[in-house]
Amino acid sequence: MSNVKKRLLKEKLAKGAMQLSGMLITGCLFFIVGTILYKGLPYLSWEMISQTPQGGFYIGKDGGIFNAILGSLYLASVSTALATLIGVPISIYVHMYVKSGSFLERACKLLFDVLFGIPSIVYGAIAFSIMVWMGIRASLLGGIITITLLTIPIVVRTIDELLKTLPIDLKHVTFSLGSTRWETAKMFLRYIRPGIFTAVLLAFGRAIGDVAGVLLTTGFSDNLPKYIDEPAATLPLAIFFQLSSPIPEVQGRAYASALVLTFIILTIVICTHILASKQQKHKI
Structure with missing residues (x-):
């Protein structure tokens, strides 16, 4: 077999593997969404x-999940805003004030890469230990602190990748015109504004769908969240408790809760794609 035929065979095999992988992933997605529907x-x-x-922790057949929806929105909104x-x-400081290629820059990026990959249950366990040491009970405040720590690396790494897309000469030109680092940073922020919204939506999606991080820190309550120092329900935990019930109606309501959470996540994904397309047009 000639080299040309070998290369064509390898290309066909690679193309077939990619198509098979895409079909498999798409099939899994449709299976999950179809099951929930x-x-x-x-x-x-x-x-x-x-x-x-x-019925108390969704043991009964009556009632709904309004407390979990409200608790998830409170938790995700506040933690995302803080993050x-x-x-x-942090991203602006690393990009503008830290020397490019220095040990500090590499150490900061490595640190946030590690924090980005740490499972959320680790954040929850550490936050729970701190709460026990400080005498703070499981509450909405504990969940906000945990999810804020969880989503900060998402925001930092996303903004850092956006800043990398800026032309290198743009920084030198602004400095040559007498602009300070802060004035240049503000100009960069205006340039990547749609991308910042994308980072915020990504962090919000991670925050509202997390269950391991809030399992130990947020607690659970059948009541509407009124105060920040009280336990609060979230949609992921509501799904978990309802699926644990032996009552078929409650289990069905768990899938309905998953459908509500899926709709929220789908809305976030659509908004993210729209903002990403705007960012791409803005670059062009």
Whole structure:
């Protein structure tokens, strides 16, 4: 067999493997979404979305998941806002004030890469230990602290990748015109603004869908979250507790809860793609 035929054979095999992988992943996605729709749609109703559970930790058949929806939105919104307020200045500092290629820059990026890959249950365990030491009970505040620590690396690494897309000469030109580092940083932030929104949405999606990090720190409650020092329900934990019930109606409501969470995540993904396309157009 000639070299040309071998190369063509390898290309066909690689193409076939990629197509097979794509079909497999797409099939798994449709299977998961289809299962949630099939088992959860019959139990989805306005009463389920707008009411709180009536049976204590979803043991009863009555009530809904409004407390879990509200708790997840509170938890994800506040933690994402805090992660953004902390993560964006860190990215700007590493990119603008730390010498490129220095040991400090490499160490910072390596640190956030490691933090990005740590499982959320580790964040929850560490936060739980700190809460026990400080005498803080499981509450919405504990969950916010845990998820904030979890989402800071997401914001930092996303913003860092966005700043890498900026032309290198742009920084030198602004400095040559007499701009300070902070003035240059503000210009860069305006340039990557759609990308920052994308980072925020990615962090929000991770925050609202996490269960391991809030399992030990947020607690659970059938009531609506009113105070930050009280336990609060979240959608992932609500799904977990309802699936643990032996009552078929409660299990069906768990799939309906998963359907609500999937819809929220799908909305975030669509918004992320729209903002990413705007960022690409802005670059062009």
